[in-house]
Amino acid sequence: MGTARPTVERLQLGLALTRLRTAANRSQGEAAEAIGRTGGRLSQVENGKGGLGPDELSKLLDFYGVRGPERETILALGAAARRRAPRRAYVDNLPEPFQRLSELQAAAREINWYECGVIPGLVQSPDYVRAIMALSNSIYWDDSEQETSERIAYRQEHQRRVLEASDPKTISVVFTEDTLDHVIGGPSVMRGQVLHLLQLTERHPTLSIRIIPNTTVDNPALGGGLVVLDFPHATPVSFSAVLYGPYTFYDHREDIEPMQRLFRRVEELSLSREDSRALLVDRIKEGKG
Known part of the structure; x- marks a missing residue:
């Protein structure tokens, strides 16, 4: 998966994952290793220039210890970030x-x-x-x-x-x-x-x-x-x-x-x-x- 255009969804996902990684006191390298990716690839995701597959995102949230409603929100945001269909605007229907x-x-x-x-x-x-x-x-x-x-x-x-x-x-x-x-x-x-x-x-x-x-x-x-x-x-x-x-x-x-x-x-x-x-x-x- 190459570098993607930084859409609203990807920017939001990247910022949320950065916040969760910081709260978990983990480095980019540690997080990338946990999902079998390079630090550079995770950096792209956190900068809104890429996404993660469903399994990769689930593993990353496990690594950060994210559970409950916030986990469901991040997984839904990840699905929106992977969406390829053209859209005019992004309607954020997720919680908070x-x-x-x-x-x-x-x-x-x-x-x-x-x-x-x-x-x-x-x-x-x-x-x-x-x-x-x-x-x-x-x-x-x-x-x-x-x-x-x-x-x-x-x-x-x-x-x-x-x-x-x-x-x-x-x-x-x-x-x-x-x-x-x-x-x-x-x-x-x-x-x-x-x-x-x-x-x-x-x-x-x-x-x-x-x-x-x-x-x-x-x-x-x-x-x-x-x-x-x-x-x-x-x-x-x-x-x-x-x-x-x-x-x-x-x-x-x-x-x-x-x-x-x-x-x-x-x-x-x-x-x-x-x-x-x-x-x-x-x-x-x-x-x-």
């Missing part, structure tokens, strides 16, 4: 899709993120995250304080991994000004969120936070959200936010290019970094939060 989306973001070298009406997840303050998760409790999952707490912890750890990566990423975040008027968790949470955005711009030079003013005319992305990810050695991947249902990823040029153009357009409509910061400062001074 946010984990795979966050792993793609952590592996990307450039992240472009636009939202309308909600603060993008990477730059949400801890209290805003808690308020969002509290709203979702009993709607998107059974009423469970433990699950809510675990999701909050995972989101915050994901933010840290991406924003504080040893090799800083280029991150461009754009959102509409009305996002700041939609109160989540109360006025104090919103004020804290604005302060959090200001602090992030000071701490992370490669992070750009820009706002599209309420007075903007003809925003082509009203009512939606999108994420476009660029990788060092793989084709870009785009993701369109949904309120409910499976995550859909795009990695074909005919889909990626329009989404890249859309993001460039919302960047053009947004205030500069400096003027966006001034808008946030003014909201604090005016007590709007």
Whole structure:
């Protein structure tokens, strides 16, 4: 099996296997030997440029001690990665899709993120995250304080991994000004969120936070959200936010290019970094939060 195009499925499989190998405290060489492969071949798989046969993947998961639902998810992801039939988009119907989306973001070298009406997840303050998760409790999952707490912890750890990566990423975040008027968790949470955005711009030079003013005319992305990810050695991947249902990823040029153009357009409509910061400062001074 030669080097394959790094599709979304293969990227997700590779990132998941890297995470599991690290958690098992095994080297690439040890893992490759366990399934009768070379270290170079396993490296290709972990970089999203290849797959493993069903028996090889099962042996590897045995070697890592992976059992239960996670094992079933990885085996299903492996089957998706081996699929040869052409497809326009990849619909992630497997459990815990946010984990795979966050792993793609952590592996990307450039992240472009636009939202309308909600603060993008990477730059949400801890209290805003808690308020969002509290709203979702009993709607998107059974009423469970433990699950809510675990999701909050995972989101915050994901933010840290991406924003504080040893090799800083280029991150461009754009959102509409009305996002700041939609109160989540109360006025104090919103004020804290604005302060959090200001602090992030000071701490992370490669992070750009820009706002599209309420007075903007003809925003082509009203009512939606999108994420476009660029990788060092793989084709870009785009993701369109949904309120409910499976995550859909795009990695074909005919889909990626329009989404890249859309993001460039919302960047053009947004205030500069400096003027966006001034808008946030003014909201604090005016007590709007």
